[in-house]
Amino acid sequence: MQTTFYDIHKSLDAKIVNFHGWEMPLQYTGIMDEHVNVRTNVGLFDVSHMGRFEIKGQHSLAFLQELVTNDLEKLGDHQALYSPMCYEDGGIVDDIIAYRLAHDRFLVVVNASNRSKDFEWISKHSKSAENVEDISDRTALLAIQGPRACDVLQELVEMDLQSVKPFHLVDANIDGIECMLSRTGYTGEDGFELFFDSSRTEIWSKLMHHGERFGIKPAGLGARDTLRLEAGLMLYGNDMDENTTPLEVPLKWTISFGKKQEFIGKKALSKSHPSKKLVGFEVLEKRIARQGNKVLVEGMEVGFVTSGSFSPTLRKSIGFCFVPVEVLLDQSIQIDIGGKPYEAKVSSTRFYKRK
Amino acid sequence: MLELKFTKEHEWVRIMDELAIIGISDFAQEQLGDIVSIELPKTGGVFRQGQTMAIVDSVKASSDIYAPISGEIVEVNEGLIEKPEVINQSPYDLGWIAKIKPSKMEEFESLMTREEYDRYIGQIK
Known part of the structure; x- marks a missing residue:
């Protein structure tokens, strides 16, 4: 499958990868470059596959x-x-x-x-x-993310975007094209996600054009993954799945046991006593941990890595892993990479917080 | 310019002063993307052709580097530990990985020429 922006990605010479059946841009100029640009300026992502x-x-x-x-x-x-x-x-x-x-x-x-x-x-x-x-096929979804995201989008709409709070949305008109703008994202930066009719692909070039003086660059799924990891945001399929409950990953805050209405899973969750938890880790040696690597404590296998990468902002090897609930913050653990144990320590899942 | 020869695993070898200088090809560094760390072999280590001698990590993937020729490691490019991105920037020159004293020089002759390698990567692209 291809999103409505596929030809644009090809024309930008993006490296295309198969992501759950979607031919998506992994990177345009390079993951590091795109990552750093989102943290310092602004990046544009095609996330129409969602x-x-x-x-x-x-x-x-x-x-x-x-x-x-x-x-x-x-x-x-x-x-x-x-x-x-x-x-x-x-x-x-x-x-x-x-x-x-x-x-x-x-x-x-x-x-x-x-x-x-x-x-x-x-x-x-x-x-x-x-x-x-x-409505996925008839709508497009772009994410504009980074400290200058609001400035770029402001060039295209009349209303004051600074007044739009996080997790709020507004209807807007960009050169006659109806858009819904939502102050959300998956990078740990300020930014917006834009929903509009999938035939209106010109929105991409409008954003790129008006974003030029703010340093906008397209960013692919590679940078999206390293950005969300640094920001402590989990990815379904890596860090959680049908065998994981929200109590085992840091999502307790999203369970509203007190809400008026019953919800599916409430009974099981209210009785659950998790034995494992998802934590962050930092590898103290110069190797990158990857999904599936074993986690060891004093030589004993106690868990596994769910996401691991190099952090372009912190210049360190970081990730998320499951460990027994008894494991403490800053505790020393080892990660088995290619059959060899490497020293690591437990950390918060939130590696990066914007100022 | 001294002749470069290549392996199917995308290492290159160049013979200079009876030593084999080795690295990874431009195609390999491009496929890996931003290289962020490297585990170098120890000098004095002895490898058979095809054995894992180093590991490079890019943001997205880890990749073994195999000895393209049998022999003893006499020097490694220590500068790559602090600046592994040099492999991306200069794969055939500043990004060299190790120098090997070959024990079977005839192995060099059996590697792919640049032309053969270009054809090979054309097929796998």
């Missing part, structure tokens, strides 16, 4: 509340919320962002890898009155 569902009808809120662990009652119109969706046993179906467009209309953005699974799951639980529609 799934987008529209949920309509009077009972939309109640219906979604049953599916997600977080409390959507908190949302006013034009606000968004991050939440896991769980199975009855507390395992994670996916992690999503739900946008309340109106009291009877929601937009749900899901991982590309889970699009069909999620659509089935959501549709299965919808009552006849609900209208669940997969």
Whole structure:
């Protein structure tokens, strides 16, 4: 599959990789270069491969509340919320962002890898009155991220974007093209995500053109991955899956045990006593840990790496791994890379926080 | 310019003063992307052709470097420990990895010429 921007990526000579069936740009000029540019200036990402569902009808809120662990009652119109969706046993179906467009209309953005699974799951639980529609193909999604993201976008819209708070969205008009702008992202930087009709690919060149003096560069999935890792953001399929509960990864804050409505997985989660937890780590030697590497404590295998990479900002080897709950912050661990143990230490999952 | 020869695993070898200087090809560094660390062999270490002698890590992947020719390591490019990105910037010159005293010089002759290597990477691209 290709997104509506595929020809643009090809014309920019991007290195294309297969990402869950999608032919996506891994990098344009290089992961490091793109990563650093997002941290210092601004980067433009095509994230149209992500799934987008529209949920309509009077009972939309109640219906979604049953599916997600977080409390959507908190949302006013034009606000968004991050939440896991769980199975009855507390395992994670996916992690999503739900946008309340109106009291009877929601937009749900899901991982590309889970699009069909999620659509089935959501549709299965919808009552006849609900209208669940997969609008991914007829919409495009771009993310503009970095300290200058707001400045670039401001060149194209009239309203004051500084007044848009994080996890809020606004409707905007860019040269006659209707867009929905949401102050969200997956990089640890300020930025916006833009939803619009998939035929209007000219939005890409408008952003690139107006972003030129702010140092905008396109950024691929490679930089997206290193950026989210530094920012302590988890990736479904790596750091969590159907065998992981939100209590085992640092997502306890997204479970609203006190919300009025029952939700799928609540019973299992409220009784659960996790034996493992996801933590951050830093390798103290000059090797990069990768997904699947074993984690050792005093020579004993105790867990595994779920995400690992070089951190372009910190110039260190970092990652996330599962360890037993008894393991402490700053504790010394070893990571088996290619059959050899390398010294590492446990850290917070949040390696980078913007000023 | 001294003749470069190549392996299927994308190492290059050049013979100078009876020593084999080795590194990785431009194609290899481009495929790996930004190289961020390297584990070099120890001087005095002895390798057979095809044995793992070094490991490079890029942001996205780890890759073994195999001895393209049998022999003893007489020198390694220590500068790469602090500046591994030199392999990306200058794969055939400043980014050399090690110098080997070959024990079987005939192995050099069996490696691919530049022309053969170009054809080889044309096929796998």
